[in-house]
Amino acid sequence: MTDSRKMFDADRPLAPWDDGSDRPPPWTDAGHTVFFESPWMRLTRHDATAPTGHKADYMVMRPQNMSVGVLPLHADGTVTLVGQQRFALMNWSWEMPEGGAPFGEDPLEGAKRELAEEAGLQAAVWREAYKAEMTNSITDERAMAWLAWDFTEVPIAPDETEIIRVTRVPFGQLLEAIRTGAIRDMFTLATALRAYHMAREGELPAELAEAMLASV
Numbered sequence: 001m002t003d004s005r006k007m008f009d010a011d012r013p014l015a016p017w018d019d020g021s022d023r024p025p026p027w028t029d030a031g032h033t034v035f036f037e038s039p040w041m042r043l044t045r046h047d048a049t050a051p052t053g054h055k056a057d058y059m060v061m062r063p064q065n066m067s068v069g070v071l072p073l074h075a076d077g078t079v080t081l082v083g084q085q086r087f088a089l090m091n092w093s094w095e096m097p098e099g100g101a102p103f104g105e106d107p108l109e110g111a112k113r114e115l116a117e118e119a120g121l122q123a124a125v126w127r128e129a130y131k132a133e134m135t136n137s138i139t140d141e142r143a144m145a146w147l148a149w150d151f152t153e154v155p156i157a158p159d160e161t162e163i164i165r166v167t168r169v170p171f172g173q174l175l176e177a178i179r180t181g182a183i184r185d186m187f188t189l190a191t192a193l194r195a196y197h198m199a200r201e202g203e204l205p206a207e208l209a210e211a212m213l214a215s216v
Contacts, residue, residue: 004142029049035059061139069187071148073171077215079171079174079192096188097117108126119156122154129145129191132187171213
């Protein structure tokens with residue numbers, strides 16, 4: 001398979017109000033050095049020039065994987081969430097199953113793996129929800145999210161650093177947890193709101209959408 005970043009970048013449409021004709025020149029890059037590298041990320045330092053002509057010493061964090069995530073939707077209107085301790089913010093986080101897919105892998109296969117490993121679920125139906133650029137001022141992280149339903153159970157197999165808690169809650173409770181700030185993971189937040197929009201706009205099966213919206 002080709003690099004998934006090329007697939008991600010290739011089909012970006014113009015916004016309805018933007019024909020692309022009235023834009024400043026792009027940033028330019030006269031070269032970079034690798035400041036740090038691990039299996040998960042690279043930090044690159046660039047001799048950059050801004051659209052204004054101003055020179056900039058620019059550092060970019062470049063993940064080594066495509067970010068993938070899936071919100072599992074059940075026929076009764078509930079969703080599966082996973083909870084785990086997160087290191088960077090040293091906090092507990094309820095999230096949808098999410099992780100990384102190597103750039104040479106089909107991102108959907110990565111999302112399927114995360115769903116099985118973290119939630120113990122295998123889905124018969126997958127629907128792409130959106131693509132996102134995460135914190136695009138300091139990183140080139142790309143993310144893809146799906147909705148999935150019609151499940152069978154499979155063994156949970158978390159990473160050796162993870163202790164996962166799995167729960168099912170009404171879709172409306174997920175939205176309420178986002179409203180109150182109990183859930184702050186941006187990937188989960190955006191996917192839940194997109195799922196709500198898709199349910200409202202007839203982009204999901206009618207019975208599934210009705211069950212989701214019943215608790216809202």
